[in-house]
Each structure stands twice: as C-alpha cells, then as structure tokens.
Amino acid sequence: MSDDADAVGSEEVRHVAGLARVDLAEEDIDRFTEQFADILASFEALDEVPEVDREEDLANVMRPDETREGLAREETLENAPETEDGCFKGPRVS
Amino acid sequence: MATGYNGYVTAERIEGADDGPLAGVTVAVKDNISTEGVRTTCGSAMLEDYVPPFDATVVERLERAGATIPGKTNMDEFGMGTTTETSAFGPVENPAAPGHVPGGSSGGSAAVVAAGDADLALGSDTGGSIRCPAAFCGVVGIKPTYGLVSRYGLVAYANSLEQIGPIAPTVEEAAELLAVIAGPDERDATTRMPPEQGGDGEDGGNGDGGDLEYASAADGDVTGLDIGIPTELVEGADERVTEVFRDAIAGLEDRGASTREVELPSVEYAVESYYVIAMSEASSNLARFDGVRYGQSGGYDGNWNETFAESRRKGFGDEVKRRVLLGTYALSAGYHDKYYAKAQDARAWIQQDFDEALSEADVLASPTMPVPPMELGESLSDPMTMYLADANTTPVNMANLPAISVPAGETDEGLPVGLQFVGPAWGERRIIRAGSALA
Numbered sequence: 001m002s003d004d005a006d007a008v009g010s011e012e013v014r015h016v017a018g019l020a021r022v023d024l025a026e027e028d029i030d031r032f033t034e035q036f037a038d039i040l041a042s043f044e045a046l047d048e049v050p051e052v053d054r055e056e057d058l059a060n061v062m063r064p065d066e067t068r069e070g071l072a073r074e075e076t077l078e079n080a081p082e083t084e085d086g087c088f089k090g091p092r093v094s
Numbered sequence: 095m096a097t098g099y100n101g102y103v104t105a106e107r108i109e110g111a112d113d114g115p116l117a118g119v120t121v122a123v124k125d126n127i128s129t130e131g132v133r134t135t136c137g138s139a140m141l142e143d144y145v146p147p148f149d150a151t152v153v154e155r156l157e158r159a160g161a162t163i164p165g166k167t168n169m170d171e172f173g174m175g176t177t178t179e180t181s182a183f184g185p186v187e188n189p190a191a192p193g194h195v196p197g198g199s200s201g202g203s204a205a206v207v208a209a210g211d212a213d214l215a216l217g218s219d220t221g222g223s224i225r226c227p228a229a230f231c232g233v234v235g236i237k238p239t240y241g242l243v244s245r246y247g248l249v250a251y252a253n254s255l256e257q258i259g260p261i262a263p264t265v266e267e268a269a270e271l272l273a274v275i276a277g278p279d280e281r282d283a284t285t286r287m288p289p290e291q292g293g294d295g296e297d298g299g300n301g302d303g304g305d306l307e308y309a310s311a312a313d314g315d316v317t318g319l320d321i322g323i324p325t326e327l328v329e330g331a332d333e334r335v336t337e338v339f340r341d342a343i344a345g346l347e348d349r350g351a352s353t354r355e356v357e358l359p360s361v362e363y364a365v366e367s368y369y370v371i372a373m374s375e376a377s378s379n380l381a382r383f384d385g386v387r388y389g390q391s392g393g394y395d396g397n398w399n400e401t402f403a404e405s406r407r408k409g410f411g412d413e414v415k416r417r418v419l420l421g422t423y424a425l426s427a428g429y430h431d432k433y434y435a436k437a438q439d440a441r442a443w444i445q446q447d448f449d450e451a452l453s454e455a456d457v458l459a460s461p462t463m464p465v466p467p468m469e470l471g472e473s474l475s476d477p478m479t480m481y482l483a484d485a486n487t488t489p490v491n492m493a494n495l496p497a498i499s500v501p502a503g504e505t506d507e508g509l510p511v512g513l514q515f516v517g518p519a520w521g522e523r524r525i526i527r528a529g530s531a532l533a
Contacts, residue, residue: 013419020377020422021384021399022415023407032416038478039420043366046436054442061283075147081391090386091394091401 008036099187099196101206105165106132108153114160116274121156122212124203125166126173127258128247129153136249137169137181137199140389140409150247151282152216152258152275159274164212167202171411172380173220173251175199176483178227179474180413187470190232191509194467197230199223203261204231213262214271218248220256221368222462222487225499228261229462229512232501234268234533235261236526237487239519240494241286243272244279252375253284255368255491265500265530269308272522276306288520311523312530317350319528322455324358327486331464338511339461342502346531356451356458360443361489367440368488369481370424370433376414377421383409416477441492448493452518457528460486462499462512486514496522500529 010033017024024032073086082089096105103125110116123129126136128146130153135141149157156163170180178201179185188196189209196205200217204227207215217224219237228235236259243258250256260271278285288306323343328336343353385391385405392405410418424433451458464485473480490497495516502513513532517525 008423012423016419016423016426018399018403019426020418021381021402021406022410022418023400023403024415025407028412028415032419035416035477036420036423039369039481040423042478043370043424043433045363045366046370046433046440049360049363049367049436049440049443052439052442052446054438063280071147076387078147079144079388081385081389082394088386089394091392091396091398093398 008033008040097206097209097211099189099205099209100168100184101186101202101209101211102165103135103137103168103181103183103202104133107165108132108157108163110157110159110161110163112160114158115270116156117160119161119214120164120212121161121271122165122167122203122206122215123153123156123163124169124200124215124217126169126218126249127152127216128249129163129166132166134166134249135183136173137171137183138409138411138414139182140383142182142390144388146247148247151244151279153247155275167200167206167215169202170199171414172249172376173199173218173223173256174376174413174417176222176226176480177468177473178202179470180411182411185470188231188467191230191467194469194509195230197227197463197467200261201227204228204233204235207231207233207261207263214267215261216258216275217261218256218258219491220252221372221491222484224259224261225462225487225497225512225514226484228499230467230510232510233261233263234265234501234529235259235499236268236272236522237490237497238272238276238522239288239496241284242276242288242496242520242522244282244285246279246281250379252372253379254375255372265498265526265533266309266312268498269312269526273306273308290520308522308526311526313527314530316346316528316531319346319351320456321346321351321353321528322356322451322458323353324356324361324451324458324460326358326361327460330485331461332466334466334505335461335464335511338503338505339513342513342532343459349531354455356454358447358451358489360440360447361485363440364444364489364492365481365485367437367444368484368492370437371441373417373421374425374434375421377418377425380414380418385409413477444489444492445494448489448495448516457525458516460514462486462514466505466507466509466511490516495519496525498525498529500533502532
C-alpha cells in the first residue's frame with residue numbers, strides 16, 4: 001500500500017499519525033482514511049504543474065548578536081501544566 | 095461583553111494609551127494574536143488556559159495608538175477553516191446573515207465589526223481568513239503584502255503565507271488601522287519598509303511604521319483605473335455571486351474605470367498547492383504543542399511519544415488533526431517531491447501569472463468568495479468542499495500580494511457578497527483607492 005500513491009489505507013493513516021504524534025481513535029482512522037483518499041486524489045492535479053524557475057527576491061536580514069532582556073524564568077514557566085525546581089516537567093524518559 | 099452570535103472567546107478589556115490616532119476606538123483582536131495577561135486560545139482546547147507573557151507587536155502598536163481592545167475574537171482552530179465552525183469554543187453565527195456562517199477563519203473579528211460590537215478588528219489571513227469573513231459579513235478586510243505587518247506574537251500556522259490585517263466597516267477606517275500596525279519590526283525578520291518609503295529590503299530596524307499613511311488613498315477616485323478581471327476567478331463562481339460582482343464592476347465603469355479580461359492559467363492549481371504548503375508548514379509549526387511548556391498535558395507516565403500523542407489527541411480538533419497528518423504525509427520520504435516540490439512550482443507559476451497580469455492592469459478584481467455564505471453546519475462534513483471555497487483567495491497568499499475585500503452588494507436572498515481587488519506588492523494605496531469607490 002505504501003508504494004501506491006493513489007490510495008491511502010488505514011495502515012498508512014496510522015503510520016502518519018504515529019509520525020505526527022497524534023493518537024487517533026479507531027473511528028477517526030476510518031473517517032480520516034476516507035477523507036484523505038478524497039483530498040489526496042485532488043492533490044494529484046499537481047502532477048500537471050510544469051517545472052518553474054523561481055526568481056526569489058531575498059535579502060538576508062542581519063543584526064549584531066547582542067544580549068538583551070528576555071522573559072524571566074517564572075514567566076516562561078507560567079503556562080506549564082507541571083513544573084519542578086524551576087524547570088518544565090515532562091514525561092519520564094524510559 | 096458576550097455576544098449572541100459567539101463572536102468573542104474572551105471578552106476582557108485592554109485599555110490603550112490616553113491619546114493617539116485610535117483614542118476612543120475599540121479594536122477587537124483575533125484570538126491567535128498574543129495579549130499579555132489575557133488568554134490567547136487560537137480557538138483550541140489545546141490552549142484553553144494559555145496566557146501569553148508578552149504582547150504581539152501589533153497589540154503594542156494598538157495600545158500605543160490609544161485603541162481599546164474589547165476582547166479576543168473567536169476563530170477556526172489555529173486558523174484552519176473557512177467558516178469559523180472548527181473553534182473549540184463553538185461556531186460563530188453571521189450577524190449580517192442569521193443562520194449562516196460568518197466565513198473564516200477570522201469569523202469572530204468580522205462578526206463583531208458587522209454587529210457594531212467593536213469599531214474595528216484585527217484578523218490574520220493565511221489563505222483568505224480576513225477577506226472571506228469580511229465578504230460574508232458585509233465589511234471590509236485587507237490582507238497586506240507579505241512583509242508589511244509584523245507577525246511577532248501571532249501563533250504560527252503557515253509562516254510563508256500569513257499576514258495580520260484590518261477589518262472595518264469602511265475602507266478608510268481599515269486603511270487607518272493598517273497604518274497603525276504596518277511597518278518593520280526587528281522581531282519579525284520578514285518585515286520591511288515598503289520600497290516607495292525608502293525601504294531597501296534590509297531594514298529590519300525598529301521603525302514603527304510611523305511614516306506609513308494609507309487613509310488619504312481612500313478618496314473613491316477610480317477615474318482612469320485599469321481593472322483586470324481574471325476569467326478563471328469569475329467563471330467558477332456561483333451565479334448569485336457573479337451577478338452582484340458584474341453590477342459592481344459596471345458601477346465602477348460608470349465612474350471612469352476601464353476593464354479588461356486577463357488570464358491566470360496557474361490558479362487552476364492554487365487551492366491544491368496552497369493546501370499542500372499550508373498543511374506542510376502547519377505540521378511543523380504545531381509540533382511545539384506537546385503539553386509540556388504549555389497546553390493540554392498528556393500526563394507524566396509512559397514514554398515521551400505516547401504522552402505527546404495523548405496531549406495532541408485531547409487538545410486538537412478534527413480539522414487540525416487532518417492538516418497536521420496530511421502535512422506530515424506530504425513531507426514524508428517518498429512523497430516530498432510529489433506534493434511539496436510540485437506545490438512550490440505551482441507557487442512560482444502563480445507569482446509569474448500575477449506579475450504578468452498586473453503589468454497589463456492596475457489592479458485585478460474578482461468575487462472574494464465564489465459562493466455566498468453557507469448555512470451553519472452545511473460544509474463541515476466534507477473537508478474538500480470547504481477547501482474549494484478558497485479558490486479566489488489562496489492565489490493571493492501564494493503570490494505574497496496585497497488584496498482587499500469590499501462589500502459589493504447582496505444576493506436576492508439578502509446574503510452579502512464581497513469584491514476582491516488585488517494589487518502589486520506594496521500597492522496597498524492602489525487597492526485602497528479602488529476599494530473606496532465601493533465602501
């Protein structure tokens with residue numbers, strides 16, 4: 001299935017959800033599989049787009065690397081669901 | 095102040111400076127723009143309790159200009175939607191067309207202006223999210239040239255496409271608000287001073303846009319204006335919309351404008367390429383929401399990946415999950431060239447087409463939306479139908495150009511129809527002048 005770009009199966013949706021770190025309920029997987037088939041089928045139209053030379057008008061934006069005031073530690077921790085000893089607390093690295 | 099149509103997520107007042115060009119004026123702010131000390135949810139359960147420790151640059155500029163912010167407006171979750179029905183805080187109803195959606199994703203911002211609950215509002219436009227709700231609610235909305243307005247403090251969805259811009263009852267008021275928020279900001283390296291103001295493209299300095307002035311262009315004078323009408327953006331539209339559009343164009347011709355047809359063959363691929371790019375950028379941008387530094391926690395047991403996936407299952411709604419997954423897919427090994435690289439080709443092609451069309455005409459005009467406002471609930475079950483409603487707005491973001499949506503009239507059923515003018519890069523004054531002939 002993974003080699004067939006024209007169709008997406010539930011296994012592929014499960015795999016991508018894993019890559020994207022989104023836990024999906026079983027019924028979501030069925031619905032998303034159906035919708036993704038529809039959306040990806042329309043994206044197939046991009047095959048007809050010719051290669052185009054890109055004329056990027058870009059300029060680097062530079063500034064001196066100077067220290068300046070930033071947020072205080074307490075402020076950065078304000079929104080964390082859990083903190084410990086002035087640090088963010090995440091899940092255990094098992 | 096709560097509204098019957100659910101326009102605000104948080105109705106908490108923020109007072110600005112005592113005087114300034116916006117003293118005594120209320121400016122509602124979309125809830126993906128950071129306000130220090132006032133929660134900023136992005137319409138998502140993920141950020142239900144998130145209170146930013148800093149102000150977005152545009153909020154600082156509003157406060158300095160004397161504006162009062164009456165609240166944070168409801169929106170599609172993380173800006174992902176065309177109807178403002180994907181908000182975790184419930185859908186917004188269109189005050190100008192009860193029973194219908196207000197358009198999205200800045201639906202709350204357009205609704206509070208249409209209802210008169212705020213004088214003006216800020217929205218953000220990634221693929222039409224200012225212009226669509228402006229059109230559906232019968233008000234004015236401007237999507238500025240990429241790089242005119244700082245996004246510092248805007249919660250990112252698709253950085254290469256989005257701009258913050260004004261929503262207002264009239265073009266002149268929208269232009270006044272644009273002047274307040276426009277201009278370089280050293281905290282957003284994509285901003286610059288417009289070339290005609292002496293900007294050399296390398297000025298990321300601390301200019302505050304004080305030199306920029308747009309309102310005087312709103313003089314309604316379209317004598318000699320050469321309007322190009324891209325056939326591709328009119329042919330596909332609903333007849334109820336094109337009828338109002340053609341009447342409005344005829345009115346402009348009566349006032350001295352001339353029109354010509356122009357071709358934009360690349361826009362046939364705009365919606366598809368836009369969604370590939372927007373979803374890809376979204377999948378990367380939204381990786382930051384893991385429930386550790388902010389957001390919905392996934393708990394503290396189990397391994398990192400399972401915990402993050404649990405946080406994101408609880409915090410994100412369906413449309414956000416869809417776009418994050420599809421973006422991840424489009425960027426994954428084996429598909430990058432097929433989707434993402436082709437979408438970038440389409441983007442370059444669209445830019446060339448607009449350059450060519452705008453070398454023949456002063457501005458381009460089309461219906462803002464190919465359809466009138468949908469009924470509430472009508473389009474949610476079918477994502478692709480919703481995406482196709484962005485056919486006329488997404489090409490402008492892909493080309494980095496400025497555009498304005500102005501009310502053009504109503505369908506026979508009384509539904510608002512918007513007309514979109516697109517100008518060359520940094521041509522804000524030109525589209526403001528054209529738009530001011532209508533509103």
